[in-house]
């Protein structure tokens with residue numbers, strides 16, 4: 317008889333995310349063991365608890381999910397968890413990182429874009445591109461063949477984001493950081509841009525309607541900020557492939573349905589083997605029905 321599926325939820329916040337737990341239940345996981353305020357020092361014991369209890373053939377029914385609002389701490393847990401698997405004896409379990417929804421949100425945003433525009437010969441501008449979601453969206457767009465501009469209030473931060481993504485994509489990929497300081501500079505940056513993804517902080521508007529509506533090259537805009545004022549003026553939160561001013565637009569809740577579907581599917585796919593490592597790139601490869 318196959319063993320019950322167990323998702324070990326390692327969360328860096330005091331209270332392990334209710335959201336991630338609900339998704340796990342909806343994904344059909346039998347048992348969720350949720351741990352909060354997890355530090356890197358505690359990961360070894362938690363991973364050993366997961367890998368030493370069932371035989372290698374049954375370990376596909378145990379998996380680890382890493383979440384929490386601090387994405388950098390989540391990434392550290394992800395690295396640490398992988399260090400303590402023992403693959404040479406088959407003692408490993410699948411692991412997924414989705415701290416603050418960063419990977420599933422970025423993938424859902426880029427999937428929305430890719431429904432309408434392919435990377436070949438096209439350029440994308442990621443506003444708020446230095447945050448965890450923006451950096452991942454930019455990475456996935458660059459991997460999809462887009463030229464990518466990361467925008468930030470600081471040139472230093474946008475260049476750092478561009479540099480870190482450049483190390484993860486094909487040599488010769490066109491990835492740049494910019495820091496437009498006023499709407500004229502932003503307008504200049506929009507020339508030759510077909511796609512805008514706005515992944516700025518919640519409640520911050522980064523692009524005015526007069527700017528984007530008059531940009532002839534722009535075809536698709538995605539705003540991930542669901543907290544008013546929204547990230548792109550004139551894009552409504554529920555927009556989902558909606559046509560506005562001759563462009564296709566998505567609002568945060570318009571992308572949200574796809575993000576939820578992807579999150580559930582990613583959790584389910586953890587139990588297809590005991591060796592999945594679901595980061596942004598792996599999550600973006602998951603096929604949805």
Ligand SMILES: NC(=O)c1ccc[n+]([C@@H]2O[C@H](COP(=O)([O-])OP(=O)(O)OC[C@H]3O[C@@H](n4cnc5c(N)ncnc54)[C@H](OP(=O)(O)O)[C@@H]3O)[C@@H](O)[C@H]2O)c1
Pocket residue numbers: 416417418421444445446447448449450467468469470473474514515516517518519520540541542568572575
């Ligand atoms: N639908 C979902 O499930 C879901 C899940 C996760 C996130 N989100 C949304 O996706 C967006 C991105 O998330 P995130 O966690 O990556 O965001 P974040 O880290 O909070 O912010 C992203 C970037 O926004 C810029 N920013 C911050 N405050 C600003 C201000 N006052 N004015 C202008 N720019 C500012 C910062 O860049 P610089 O300092 O470099 O300029 C920052 O790196 C957020 O709106 C978030 O709410 C949605």
